[in-house]
């Protein structure tokens with residue numbers, strides 16, 4: 001007997017050795033297929049949804065492959081919305097390989113990356129932004145990004161987008177009603193009311209779009225460049241933050257040449273730190289390239305720790321040079337080596353010692369506030385962190401601005417109606433109510449196999 005192609009399988013736990021591995025089978029024939037290789041006290045065909053069965057996986061020749069626990073989910077009460085079975089076996093890659101080979105022999109296909117979640121989407125278990133959140137949840141590398149993915153999976157983005165769509169539908173139905181009665185010259189909505197409504201939706205879109213700066217750094221991490229004159233203690237601070245002797249530290253100015261990039265999670269936020277060469281005039285060919293890279297790091301960073309020390313004092317010239325390369329709001333002026341006896345000096349944003357750790361907590365607080373603002377995730381409500389969503393929202397805004405132009409120029413309702421409909425479609429793409437194969441493939445191809 002050959003099972004239908006639309007039943008798929010994949011190992012859904014990480015590859016390698018572990019206590020348990022899990023193989024998922026999903027599709028119309030999943031229960032009967034697993035039943036063919038499963039030997040337990042009773043057949044799976046009668047197992048109710050959400051039930052567990054203990055038994056053995058046995059080959060056609062009668063060889064016992066493993067003791068397993070099988071979970072049975074019946075449509076629509078499963079992750080994919082289809083009949084599904086999950087086989088929990090011992091976590092040896094040879095066992096999982098042999099069990100999946102038995103399933104392939106029955107005609108069951110290997111799942112593509114993201115195929116289970118894609119099916120969940122197609123079966124209406126999740127909308128598209130929630131399906132994307134599943135991937136983000138799995139790959140989140142800090143508590144903050146986990147929280148963001150959680151909110152998206154819980155539908156915060158979806159419900160915000162849906163409420164905007166509702167406002168749009170109400171507005172465009174007024175315009176379309178007027179179109180229906182165009183010949184009778186009835187005005188259902190005056191243009192000033194229409195303009196007010198559209199402006200209001202644009203305002204809401206702007207609010208949502210403005211959360212992206214926050215959402216992006218939370219999701220992808222904050223790029224922080226450590227820059228300053230030579231010998232001020234940039235590498236010492238990097239090492240202190242990483243709690244390891246990562247970068248060479250010496251009292252010779254010009255120690256660091258290449259950029260050293262390391263990641264660290266501090267207080268739930270992921271930071272990507274770039275230790276750079278001290279910026280100064282130099283004839284040394286290698287150092288010249290190092291300094292060029294330091295300037296480049298300033299340009300690319302979300303935040304700049306401009307490090308100075310109490311010995312050399314704060315370099316006003318270098319501050320000016322750096323502020324020409326980036327937005328001044330991104331610069332945090334740090335005064336290092338406060339453990340050394342010093343007289344009162346120019347004011348910095350924060351005073352620290354990379355040697356004793358003094359002031360480091362204040363530096364953390366400042367970094368977090370500069371990166372994320374003072375509001376926490378829970379206070380923010382819906383936060384956009386996904387570039388695709390951001391682009392759809394921007395497109396919706398452009399459509400609405402065109403509608404507004406048409407209103408202001410007293411163009412016929414038909415023009416306004418088209419732009420409003422386009423805006424609605426742009427929003428519908430976020431939740432996947434309108435989508436194409438290309439969009440879907442592009443999203444799910446970035447998933448891992450088994451999700």
Ligand SMILES: Nc1nc2c(ncn2[C@@H]2O[C@H](COP(=O)(O)OP(=O)(O)OP(=O)(O)O)[C@@H](O)[C@H]2O)c(=O)[nH]1
Nearest residue numbers: 230231232233234235236250254255256278354355
């Ligand atoms: N007393 C004291 N010394 C420090 C502190 N931070 C760094 N130093 C010393 O300052 C010197 C320079 O430190 P580095 O971390 O190599 O400085 P850097 O800014 O990376 O220097 P370059 O790579 O040359 O640009 C070393 O001798 C460090 O031990 C500090 O907080 N207190």
Ligand SMILES: [Mg+2]
Nearest residue numbers: 234235255256
């Ligand atoms: Mg250094």
